[in-house]
Amino acid sequence: MRRLPVALGERAYEIQIGRGLLARPECWDSLAGRRRVLVTDRHVAALHLPAVLATLGLTEDDCLVVDAGEAVKNWDSAERVLDWMLSKRLARDAVLIALGGGVIGDLAGFCAAIYQRGIDFVQVPTTLLAMVDSSVGGKTGVNHPRGKNLIGAFHQPRAVIADLDSLKTLPRRELSAGAAEVIKYGMLGDAAFFAELEQGGLAALMALDGETPAAVVERCCALKARIVGLDEREAVAGGPRALLNLGHTFGHAVETFAGYGHWLHGEAVGLGLVMAADLSARLGWISRAEAERCTALVAAAGLPLLPPEGMTPADFRRLMAGDKKVAGGQLRLVLLRALGEAVLTADFDDAALSACLQHYCRPA
Numbered sequence: 001m002r003r004l005p006v007a008l009g010e011r012a013y014e015i016q017i018g019r020g021l022l023a024r025p026e027c028w029d030s031l032a033g034r035r036r037v038l039v040t041d042r043h044v045a046a047l048h049l050p051a052v053l054a055t056l057g058l059t060e061d062d063c064l065v066v067d068a069g070e071a072v073k074n075w076d077s078a079e080r081v082l083d084w085m086l087s088k089r090l091a092r093d094a095v096l097i098a099l100g101g102g103v104i105g106d107l108a109g110f111c112a113a114i115y116q117r118g119i120d121f122v123q124v125p126t127t128l129l130a131m132v133d134s135s136v137g138g139k140t141g142v143n144h145p146r147g148k149n150l151i152g153a154f155h156q157p158r159a160v161i162a163d164l165d166s167l168k169t170l171p172r173r174e175l176s177a178g179a180a181e182v183i184k185y186g187m188l189g190d191a192a193f194f195a196e197l198e199q200g201g202l203a204a205l206m207a208l209d210g211e212t213p214a215a216v217v218e219r220c221c222a223l224k225a226r227i228v229g230l231d232e233r234e235a236v237a238g239g240p241r242a243l244l245n246l247g248h249t250f251g252h253a254v255e256t257f258a259g260y261g262h263w264l265h266g267e268a269v270g271l272g273l274v275m276a277a278d279l280s281a282r283l284g285w286i287s288r289a290e291a292e293r294c295t296a297l298v299a300a301a302g303l304p305l306l307p308p309e310g311m312t313p314a315d316f317r318r319l320m321a322g323d324k325k326v327a328g329g330q331l332r333l334v335l336l337r338a339l340g341e342a343v344l345t346a347d348f349d350d351a352a353l354s355a356c357l358q359h360y361c362r363p364a
């Protein structure tokens, strides 16, 4: 098993990455003696809940199973989870376990953040996306019809337990969605990793071959943990955490336009990465050949390369104007100064953005 520290002072925790962890009691030692309850979704409940209940000696009465998918990540669901927590008379020393993908992690984590002003929670990611990204770093929250993740809180988990065996049941489309966030790390901060993904790493990851998934999850988590350690709450003044948002200003616009759940988060991020690379090339910051390498890797992951039918540049502009990185009324984007080096900037030629939006919104 690989163990990775997230260095955040009194909020420090460990990420455990390995196979068979759901069934290994020693991985859950930090929860011993505490009241434990669990939130999951119905897909994950059918596949992986029995193993966790057996390991922890819990019953179905200790679990809340919600519907699956992005459409669940909303205020109504949060209210339902909070109401259930209250009905269980959880005290402040209880621990909430979030078993599932990023939707469950964000939703349950948010409820843990605000229940009686905050109780402990543990992330048990079961999707590739959640293992490499959403389970780490403490962003929790729900969507609003006006935009993604607009309601939320920073609340770090007490531990992350990533059992790679759970990926065996993950549908191919979800694996591709997770790959988008993996590619993101290479583009934003690790050119060597990007090249490894191009040279067979992505294919081995998608095939869940040998040690590759463990190595990739560890590499992504290490990069994210380092950035979060430098800028835990994404300083509005422009700390490094915003770089983890590469591709997300475009991607969140697509998810909101399409209606939550029609495009997977990772699918929208994949397209956002392609658009961010294209814009960076239009600005002359990276070469056209480098932008094409980004597009090719996103395509190799089986991700879409064009926005939803009917989405116009004006739709992008309207939705991107509500992005959380907007400051002083100005749109700020994460773009590439080089492949492997992202920057948060408002200093780009707006005509280049128009040309980029026009290019991708062309009729297919």
Ligand SMILES: NC(=O)c1ccc[n+]([C@@H]2O[C@H](COP(=O)([O-])OP(=O)(O)OC[C@H]3O[C@@H](n4cnc5c(N)ncnc54)[C@H](O)[C@@H]3O)[C@@H](O)[C@H]2O)c1
Pocket: 041, 042, 043, 044, 047, 068, 069, 070, 073, 100, 101, 102, 103, 104, 106, 126, 127, 128, 129, 130, 133, 134, 135, 136, 137, 138, 139, 140, 149, 166, 167, 168, 169, 170, 171, 174, 177, 178, 264, 265, 266
């Ligand atoms: N907090 C963060 O830092 C952060 C980072 C990235 C993404 N996110 C959020 O994460 C969400 C996306 O997460 P996701 O891609 O994991 O989606 P998800 O949680 O909806 O899971 C995807 C689908 O796979 C199913 N599933 C989960 N694990 C499975 C398994 N092992 N086998 C079979 N099916 C399984 C789920 O039931 C669901 O239908 C978005 O809401 C996004 O905004 C948050």
Ligand SMILES: O=C(O)C(=O)C[C@@H](O)[C@H](O)[C@H](O)COP(=O)(O)O
Pocket: 133, 137, 139, 148, 149, 181, 234, 241, 242, 244, 245, 248, 324
């Ligand atoms: O952890 C972060 O910081 C990220 O930006 C990771 C993203 O992959 C993730 O989708 C996050 O939820 C986006 O955050 P938001 O602040 O843009 O809502």
Ligand SMILES: [Zn+2]
Pocket: 133, 181, 248, 265, 269
């Ligand atoms: Zn994301």
